[in-house]
Amino acid sequence: MLNIVIFGAPGSGKGTQSEKLVDKYGLQHVSTGEILRHEIETNTELGKLADSYMSKGELVPDCIVIDMLDCLIAKRQHVKGYIFDGFPRTVPQGVALSHMLSKYGEDVNAVISLEVEDEELIDRLLRRGMISGRADDNRETIEARLKVYYRQTSLLKDFYRERGLLKEIEGVGTVEEIFRSIEQVVDPIVEPIIKKEWQKQIL
Ligand code: B4P
Numbered sequence: 001m002l003n004i005v006i007f008g009a010p011g012s013g014k015g016t017q018s019e020k021l022v023d024k025y026g027l028q029h030v031s032t033g034e035i036l037r038h039e040i041e042t043n044t045e046l047g048k049l050a051d052s053y054m055s056k057g058e059l060v061p062d063c064i065v066i067d068m069l070d071c072l073i074a075k076r077q078h079v080k081g082y083i084f085d086g087f088p089r090t091v092p093q094g095v096a097l098s099h100m101l102s103k104y105g106e107d108v109n110a111v112i113s114l115e116v117e118d119e120e121l122i123d124r125l126l127r128r129g130m131i132s133g134r135a136d137d138n139r140e141t142i143e144a145r146l147k148v149y150y151r152q153t154s155l156l157k158d159f160y161r162e163r164g165l166l167k168e169i170e171g172v173g174t175v176e177e178i179f180r181s182i183e184q185v186v187d188p189i190v191e192p193i194i195k196k197e198w199q200k201q202i203l
Contacts, residue, residue, distance in 0.1 A: 001106050002027060002081030002193050004186065005088070005097075007156065008114035010145045011121040011128070012171045013178060017114065018085040020179045025190060030072065031085040032065055037134075054136055057144030059089055059152060066096045073100050084108075089153045094160070109189050111160040112182055114171030118146060 002025060006014045015031060022029045036054060039047030046064070053060045069087060088094040101107050116124075122142055129137025136145065160166040167185045171178055 001079070001104075002186075002190060003084070003101060003106060003108050004081070005084045005108055005111040005160075006114070007111050007160075008171060009116065009118075009121050009149045009153075010142065011125040012114040012116045013175070014085045014114060016175055017112075017179060017182060018083050020175070021083045021182070021186070024183070025081070025083075025186065027081045027083045028076075028079050029083050029085060030069070030087065032069070032087040032089075033085070035068060035072075036060060036065075055141070057136060057141040057148060059148055062090055062092045062096075065089075066093060069097070070100055073104075081109075088156060091155055091159050094156050108160075108165055109193070110167055110185060111156075111165045112185060113157060113166060113168045114178070115168055116171040120172060121146065 004021065004025075004027065006018050006021070008014050015033075018029050018031065021027060036047070036050040040051045040054070041047070046068075049064065050060045059065075065087065073082075084097065088097050098107055122139070125137045125142045126139065128134060129142075136142075157166055169178065169181045169185065
């Protein structure tokens with residue numbers, strides 16, 4: 001299995017590049033942001049709770065998001081691997097992800113960090129907010145999300161750098177250009193995994 005984390009500040013292009021990774025490598029896309037927004041839209045108890053954090057640009061508490069992911073992975077069937085988009089967002093979530101995957105003899109194979117300057121991030125999210133009307137894409141919430149990113153999420157870069165998994169990629173350019181840089185990182189990781197799967201099928 002191939003487990004990729006796509007990492008970056010809000011608006012860095014995680015969701016956009018995840019779609020391309022899914023198309024090329026046949027991975028299952030897990031976006032915690034999308035799951036939580038669905039809970040809000042369908043007015044569940046989890047959604048009501050998540051909304052009280054997300055509308056202020058804060059992170060939903062670790063225990064809630066970790067439980068959500070644990071259940072999702074436990075239900076998996078015939079999955080080639082995952083692209084984790086927006087998870088982990090804190091060091092405890094990073095530790096939990098490795099623990100969850102280790103139950104199946106797996107771990108994260110690479111963490112792709114999309115590097116984009118704040119000014120560009122703010123512009124992108126404001127533009128998206130005008131088109132999609134996404135509740136957290138307004139200036140005040142975007143600024144709060146960026147603060148949270150630097151205070152809590154960016155610490156994960158060291159966490160993954162120390163484990164030799166962090167791959168920093170320039171996140172500015174066309175979507176295709178950025179994806180080509182991602183392919184250069186992912187292709188060499190995929191090859192030995194595919195070979196190992198073939199060997200298992202032959203034996
Ligand atoms: P997310 O849904 O993950 O939102 P995001 O960080 O804004 O990323 P997204 O994937 O949507 O945007 P993208 O960069 O692709 O999270 C939302 C909230 O949910 C969080 O703030 C938090 O409250 C909560 N949450 C989620 N996961 C959590 C967790 N694990 N723990 C706790 N809380 C959690 O794209 C942004 C825009 O840029 C788009 O409009 C896109 O078209 C544009 N774009 C992309 N690539 C571009 C490029 N190359 N050039 C120009 N524009 C580009």
